[in-house]
Amino acid sequence: MNRIDQTFRDLAAQNRKALIAFLTAGDPDYAASLDILKTAAASGADVLELGVPFSDPTADGPTIQEASQRALRAGMSFSKSLQLAADLRRSTETPIVLFSYYNPIFKYGLERTAREAAEAGVDGFLVVDLPPEEAGPFADALAPTGIHIIRLAAPTTTDDRLRILTDGAGGFLYLISRMGVTGTGGLDYDEIRVRAEHVKARCPLPVCLGFGVSTGEDTRALGAFSDGVIVGSALVKIVAQGGDVCSNLKARLAELREGLDAAAPVQA
Amino acid sequence: MSRENLTGRYPDASGHFGIFGGRYVGETLIPVLQEVERAYAEAKADPAFEAEFRNMLKHYAGRPTPLDFAERLTAAVGGARIWLKREDCAHTGAHKVNNVIGQGLLARRMGKKQVIAETGAGQHGVATATIAARFGMGCKVFMGAKDVERQAPNVHRMRLLGAEVVPVESGTATLKDAMNEAMRYWVNVARETFYVIGTVSGPHPYPAMVRDFQRVIGDEARAQCLERIGKLPDEIVACVGGGSNAMGIFYPFLDDPCELLGAEAAGEGLDTPRHAASITGGSVGELHGAMTYLLQNDEGQIHEAWSVSAGLDYPGVGPEHALLHDLGRARYCGVTDREAVEAFDLLCRCEGIIPALESSHAIAAAIKEAKRRPPTDNILVCVSGRGDKDLGNIAQYKAAHNLA
CATH class of the missing domain: 3.40.50.1100 (Rossmann fold)
Incomplete structure (x- = not known):
């Protein structure tokens, strides 16, 4: 069974919500990034999203743009992101999702990407600029590997389109909590609740909320009406700030975890 | 040389020119682009739109x-x-003026109050600012910070025409980064804002639409x-x-x-x-x-x-x-x-x-x-x-x- 599916099944059995941690691969450099990701896996992250750095990240706000630039300057690339996933897999069974723009995957080769990602122990791909209409060739390449394509749904996505999105998708649905690009803040919990409940009623997959999620207060609020949350820019900022990144990351993940667990008390 | 009939054959219904083109964008932009596509298809079929476009090409351009x-x-x-x-x-x-008249008319028809554009040298920015002034619309032009320095006269022109020039510092601070930033901004404000792309590039329907206007x-x-x-x-x-x-x-x-x-x-x-x-x-x-x-x-x-x-x-x-x-x-x-x-x-x-x-x-x-x-x-x-x-x-x- 795909590790993502196993994780959501285990979490559901415990009535717990998924904490999904996004970190830019190779930020600030390969070795430090590997340590940071290992720390995240050991500190309560249920799924790890490795952001493949790209020169033109049109869906990302300043925090992740800058992280991409740092990683690229330090020599990061798509092939090294696959290598990083493989290195990470040696020390953890936490599900790994590669979060990428399409061009690096396309350029590397769809079959080659699928094969090497499977060997590396990758469980899902989230390709931010690859809507279902364009995803056929990559979906075909991934099919024999059992790696999921994870889809994003926007606040403006219609019900008809939601059906198109979930058809052929796996793992979980990444529901974007608000308009705009990645970054912290700007959440309206009540608005998101209405939207999340609407989508959950129409989506066969676990529904996780991302964009703007950064504090324990956020995870506590959003955890109440979702199957999990994705936290990105807030964690990437910790890396950007430097100092004792692993300790700071561990503390933040504990806060986020606490919020989520408060949202869904473990049943006795 | 190929002699198959090409006129009117591309793009296909999904916006592809053979293996090229398409609509590779984040989900947030999909409904926005679908709205532009629908509005353009309706405008194209409306003789009044065509007549107004021709009229402006003649008397304004x-x-x-x-x-x-x-x-x-x-x-x-x-x-x-x-x-x-x-x-x-x-x-x-x-020639940039042909395209901005077409897209400006479309933006007005869609009831948009503001247009945005990316620009490199500043020519498309000036053209967009021109049509925005003509139509009494707000205008914001994204321009790489390096280009803002290199193309000072065009920055001045855009400001004279009432446009706001937004210097883009991200990435290489040039045209491609200006386009990235325009797309990021558009996602937030699409309800009242039309994105005037300056060339036959970008997601469907822009390549076909700009070609039709040119x-x-x-x-x-x-x-x-x-x-x-x-x-x-x-x-x-x-x-x-x-x-x-x-x-x-x-x-x-x-x-x-x-x-x-x-x-x-x-x-x-x-x-x-x-x-x-x-x-x-x-x-x-x-x-x-x-x-x-x-x-x-x-x-x-x-x-x-x-x-x-x-x-x-x-x-x-x-x-x-x-x-x-x-x-x-x-x-x-x-x-x-x-x-x-x-x-x-x-x-x-x-x-x-x-x-x-x-x-x-x-x-x-x-x-x-x-x-x-x-x-x-x-x-x-x-x-x-x-x-x-x-x-x-x-x-x-x-x-x-x-x-x-």
Whole structure:
């Protein structure tokens, strides 16, 4: 069974919500990034999203743009992101999702990407600029590997389109909590609740909320009406700030975890 | 050369030109683009929209632009006869105005209160600011911080026209980053804002829509050739950055027995990293919503483009050009900075026309073609814009390269 599916099944059995941690691969450099990701896996992250750095990240706000630039300057690339996933897999069974723009995957080769990602122990791909209409060739390449394509749904996505999105998708649905690009803040919990409940009623997959999620207060609020949350820019900022990144990351993940667990008390 | 019928065949219903084009964008932008696609399809079918577009092209932009026989240039080169399609005579000094009138009318029809645009050299920004002023709309132009410095006169023009110029510091702080930022901004404000893309690039429906608004260049030129020459030209030459003037002049000739040649900016040479020739010096990939030819490294990271002409300085190319290249319907060649500057000088001296540096690439390519053709042949060249904006850059280039 795909590790993502196993994780959501285990979490559901415990009535717990998924904490999904996004970190830019190779930020600030390969070795430090590997340590940071290992720390995240050991500190309560249920799924790890490795952001493949790209020169033109049109869906990302300043925090992740800058992280991409740092990683690229330090020599990061798509092939090294696959290598990083493989290195990470040696020390953890936490599900790994590669979060990428399409061009690096396309350029590397769809079959080659699928094969090497499977060997590396990758469980899902989230390709931010690859809507279902364009995803056929990559979906075909991934099919024999059992790696999921994870889809994003926007606040403006219609019900008809939601059906198109979930058809052929796996793992979980990444529901974007608000308009705009990645970054912290700007959440309206009540608005998101209405939207999340609407989508959950129409989506066969676990529904996780991302964009703007950064504090324990956020995870506590959003955890109440979702199957999990994705936290990105807030964690990437910790890396950007430097100092004792692993300790700071561990503390933040504990806060986020606490919020989520408060949202869904473990049943006795 | 391919002789299959191409007019009206591309893009397909999903916005693809063969394997190129498409709509590679995040889910948040999908409904926004679908709205533009629907609105454009309705406008295209509405005779009143077409009539208003034609009316503005005539009375505001000053169309039709002339077809001008370059007699002294032809004599100086010695070969085929060279005819100039004078887009430099259009309002704002370039073909860009055709597209912004079309998209401006569409934005107004959709009830949008603001337009946004990306710009490199500033020409498309000026054109968008122009139409925004004409229609009384708000206007925000995203421009790489480096370009804001390099293109001060156009920044001044945009501000005079009432536009806000937003310097973009991210990435390489040039045109591609300005486009990234415009897309990021648009996601937030799409309800009241229309994104005016400046070339035949970006996600569906932009490549087809911009081509449709620019085909007036080719429609006019075709009729003018039949009237003045008594037949179709043997070859049509245009410069290609994103490729909107080229698509505009090529499109009405796609099913005619005319050779098509796109002149890309070869900068300091295709064997150097400093060029902007996506088709002749790049490879297939996806950027800004479309599959096309790109300047990129082996791992799919996009390179910064380079050219003495800021308007050709884009690391991609319109997807329909990618298709025409693969079909063999059009040829694409590289023209270096030096060749373009020499052609610029020649046109100034022979014809009393100061062309844009972008257009000078087309003139350089046309001169080469004229030399290999008999005097009975006719070559049609698109002079996409006027060169006043380039005088400073040309002086700098000549000083740096010890040219008189």
